[in-house]
Amino acid sequence: MTSTNDTSYDAVMSRRTEIMKKAVGIDYEEFIVEGIAFDYEKMMKEVGYSIDEVRQIQSETCVGNTPLVELKNINRLIRKLAPKGKGARIFLKDEAANPSGSFKDRRAAVSVYRAKEFGYEGVIAATSGNYGAAVASQAAKRGLKCIIVQECYDSHWRGQPEILEKGRACEAYGAEVVQLTVGPELFYYTLLLLEQTGYFNASLYSPYAIAGIETLGYEIALQMKELTGKEPDAVIVTHAGGGLITGTARGLKKAGAIGTKIIGASVDLRGLHMASDEDFNKKYFTTGHTGFGIPFAVFPDRSDVPKNAARPLRYMDRYVLVTQGEVFYVTEMLAQLEGLQRGPAGNTSLTAAIALALEMDEDQTIVVNETEYTGAGKLPSAQLTFAKQMGMVVKRGDSIKEDVPGKVIAIPQHPSQIGVIEFPVEDMKKSYLKELIKREGVRQFSDAEMQFLQEDLHASREEIVKWMSEIKEVLK
């Protein structure tokens, strides 16, 4: 092991396993079966908490038990647009009612509780999103110190308004906010901070964080049974790193809602590079977009823990994309028809829900599983003002046809223009295998590894064998 005095990039990265083990308090080696295979359920069970324990932990800090409300005016609008017999009813889980204004409080609640229980002096989280405020809020409540590391600026010190706002929120809870320019080396600097402070890594991707989200799915199942007498036919989840979809799906299953379809939705920002200094401020959604959604689904273990507990392909039945313009339009719709002013990124799944409700039967139900707080920096007006300053064309138009990430934001002219772009889940499963083969080289996978892949991809052995042979042909 290199000396801790050596803080160069290569030296710190070479110490990553030791640093992470100390900072998360989990020995991931225990769950390795062989090769790429690890026992996911054992990991979730042994280091996680039961649903009842998580509900207790969360209730101590006012997290969870958020309202679920039927969007009656939007549903009336959907019935007007839908063909006869179609038009499912949409219900919204108002996660903005959590202490720091998003579902991320559920994740943070368990992580920070665990940090306190383990006796850590403070917590660190690498996040440019709502999770920072959530960790800072929970740390304040539990009396721990807190550092949030954000990717915030381009090389001209132009900050993303949405990220600047999240930084302000963290500071309001007393956290130290470390703001970096663009680059994946945020991970390097976070490791260095973990090593130097000895704080707990409140990773978004630990089993604690995912266990924290399970209560969301659990509550949805119970609330829908109470409101409609049955489980929802579909739950639509804004998809980025994969934690929300994983935790929600697991919670639904634990409440017995096994027939509910799990649909992921992301804002389409394909073509913009996540690590590009120039592309950084051409994105007007800083989360819930394809830049996270696709890479984290096809290689979950790219995260800041050795084995990511967020594994979306295990649970995702369908994946759809929406445009930035549509989400801003629907954010306006939610405020003006339902009286709910909520942040745009959380409305990604609502946008998809409106499109999907039109193709579902009128006696079916859809739950949109989150909202987020809004305010300065996070409003459509703030993001679109910034977009115009950065030279984007903002216009009224048919978003699906006219929106071009990094160039054009088209706001629908009519609600009938709200639609989705299908992104076959099978394509992501094939990409997962392709990435795996590139990392591992072309080799035979053992029975245990094949079993793991079947679970991780929610696919049959025959499908995996077929996809692998297709990939090997391409890679030849």
Next chain:
Amino acid sequence: MSTNLAKKGDWVQVQMNILSPEERAQYLPEDTKKVPLQMRVKGFLVDEIASLGATVRIKTTTDRILSGILTDINPKYTHNFGEPIPELMKVGMELREFLAGDEK
């Protein structure tokens, strides 16, 4: 009254280079590779007195002592609600009209 001088204990922001372009990770896009990885952090000034641009020490809210270039004194939040967006201004009215058509 704005001033370019910070006194001990003032709330300030400092900036520092974390990785120079040559120290950065491999496989970065060209535009990112040619600029350094930089950081900004806020804290209380440790030094007696300093002017903007000077190298100073700060104590952060987690009691870390850091050294960097003084970039701001009592830094204010600059993000805001944005301007009214003409392309969004009529959306609410249009949707309400569309719904009202229902009841005619």
